[in-house]
Amino acid sequence: xxxxxxxxxxxxxxxxxxxxxxxxxxxxxxxxxxxxxxxxxxxxxxxxxxxxxxxxxxxxxxxxxxxxxxxxxxxxxxxxxxxxxxxxxxxxxxxxxxxxxxxxxxxxxxxxxxxxxxxxxxxxxxxxxxxxxxxxxxxxxxxxxxxxxxxxxxxxxxxxxxxxxxxxxxxxxxxxxxxxxxxxxxxxxxxxxxxxxxxxxxxxxxxxxxxxxxxxxxxxxxxxxxxxxxxxxxxxxxxxxxxxxxxxxxxxxxxxxxxxxxxxxxxxxxxxxxxxxxxxxxxxxxxxxxxxxxxxxxxxxxxxxxxxxxxxxxxxxxxxxxxxxxxxxxxxxxxxxxxxxxxxxxxxxxxxxxxxxxxxxxxxxxxxxxxxxxxxxxxxxxxxxxxxxxxxxxxxxxxxxxxxxxxxxxxxxxxxxxxxxxxxxxxxxxxxxxxxxxxx
Numbered sequence: 001x002x003x004x005x006x007x008x009x010x011x012x013x014x015x016x017x018x019x020x021x022x023x024x025x026x027x028x029x030x031x032x033x034x035x036x037x038x039x040x041x042x043x044x045x046x047x048x049x050x051x052x053x054x055x056x057x058x059x060x061x062x063x064x065x066x067x068x069x070x071x072x073x074x075x076x077x078x079x080x081x082x083x084x085x086x087x088x089x090x091x092x093x094x095x096x097x098x099x100x101x102x103x104x105x106x107x108x109x110x111x112x113x114x115x116x117x118x119x120x121x122x123x124x125x126x127x128x129x130x131x132x133x134x135x136x137x138x139x140x141x142x143x144x145x146x147x148x149x150x151x152x153x154x155x156x157x158x159x160x161x162x163x164x165x166x167x168x169x170x171x172x173x174x175x176x177x178x179x180x181x182x183x184x185x186x187x188x189x190x191x192x193x194x195x196x197x198x199x200x201x202x203x204x205x206x207x208x209x210x211x212x213x214x215x216x217x218x219x220x221x222x223x224x225x226x227x228x229x230x231x232x233x234x235x236x237x238x239x240x241x242x243x244x245x246x247x248x249x250x251x252x253x254x255x256x257x258x259x260x261x262x263x264x265x266x267x268x269x270x271x272x273x274x275x276x277x278x279x280x281x282x283x284x285x286x287x288x289x290x291x292x293x294x295x296x297x298x299x300x301x302x303x304x305x306x307x308x309x310x311x312x313x314x315x316x317x318x319x320x321x322x323x324x325x326x327x328x329x330x331x332x333x334x335x336x337x338x339x340x341x342x343x344x345x346x347x348x349x350x351x352x353x354x355x356x357x358x359x360x361x362x363x364x365x366x367x368x369x370x371x372x373x374x375x376x377x378x379x380x381x382x383x384x385x386x387x388x389x390x391x392x393x394x395x396x397x398x399x400x401x402x403x404x405x406x407x408x409x410x411x412x413x414x415x416x417x418x419x420x421x422x423x424x425x426x427x428x429x430x431x432x433x434x435x436x437x438x439x440x
Contacts, residue, residue, distance in 0.1 A: 016248035018061075020248055025047055025053040036202075036252070039252070055092045058095075062089035077247065079399050083401075090109050091109070106362050129308050144342075147217055152292070154212060160216075167286040169184075172230040175383075176239075181204050182242075184234055187208070191211075194354065204242060206229065219283070222282075226275075227271075231267075231274050235394065239394055258399050261373075262374070262399075264366035266378070266397075273390050281300050319355055320362070323352070333355075373404060
């Protein structure tokens with residue numbers, strides 16, 4: 001048996017530093033659970049050089065750290081650490097071979113209880129889509145035809161990615177502030193189970209890979225870039241990395257935890273926060289200025305279509321429940337995806353591949369429930385309010401339970417961060433062969 005950690009230091013900081021070491025050890029048992037480590041590389045190297053951790057040791061360590069939390073002080077930090085440690089315990093249990101039901105696993109890892117969505121709401125979304133698209137014939141065919149017209153030729157993908165990234169970087173810098181020296185590298189890959197993936201390479205740098213084989217659409221491109229880069233995952237990571245007052249627990253970003261659910265929800269809504277209503281035409285103008293052929297009216301319609309399609313996001317969670325909780329046949333799951341998401345069989349089977357992947361089988365919940373919980377925080381208020389809330393979520397994320405209670409009172413607006421001295425921020429590489437498992 002290998003001892004999980006040595007003694008706990010004093011106070012919340014001591015528990016937090018032990019949590020970081022627990023997370024590093026857990027990543028050895030569950031490869032890929034550690035999305036990013038912003039802390040001391042020597043600490044990570046020391047953990048990597050240890051004997052392989054025992055899952056039962058890590059279960060006991062997670063319990064010990066939860067008991068050591070001082071629940072009378074720093075309630076926000078304590079709630080975050082408690083939720084993260086509970087998820088770590090579940091992941092260690094599963095690594096040790098314990099069977100945990102899918103719904104219970106999701107609840108214990110993410111802090112949300114999931115169930116099937118409402119078919120009546122799906123039908124209402126279909127009616128709204130039919131009105132938007134007009135014409136005659138089956139709705140799946142009309143939606144497919146619209147999306148085909150919205151398709152971005154592969155030859156224009158690198159230019160469009162660069163233009164969208166640069167424009168969203170500017171919007172994010174203006175709304176939230178970005179640290180000096182941050183940078184995104186773009187690459188296009190050809191074989192992956194997701195549309196995009198952000199990988200922290202540090203310091204203050206990320207590599208965003210985009211799956212060029214799936215045929216990206218003009219309308220979807222800004223949603224993808226906003227999610228992975230600005231104001232999404234890259235922005236969160238580099239803001240935390242640059243914070244001189246960073247708390248120890250923010251040195252690690254763990255998938256399959258409440259932290260992941262909040263991060264994915266914020267990334268899903270990021271475009272709406274930093275650009276707002278009208279992002280479809282805004283995107284078309286950005287791409288047109290870069291020489292990418294676009295139809296501005298179609299882009300406006302595309303925004304409306306995407307807004308309605310967001311109401312169908314729970315269908316993907318239904319499919320995960322059917323597959324892993326109800327143990328329905330794959331063909332039945334594919335039929336459910338096709339019926340309600342209005343996609344063809346090939347697209348539905350690509351979704352099934354992601355849902356069935358052992359690493360990503362619960363991850364769909366982070367998009368669905370994260371966006372649901374954060375929508376009241378990040379929409380429906382004045383622009384300066386929602387951007388301030390997004391900055392707070394990125395820098396000091398609440399737990400799902402805190403999100404469910406609704407947004408807290410907003411503090412007075414902070415002074416704008418200085419923009420002088422920013423380093424060159426974008427380098428583009430195209431045709432990269434690395435295919436990393438990731439977001440979608």
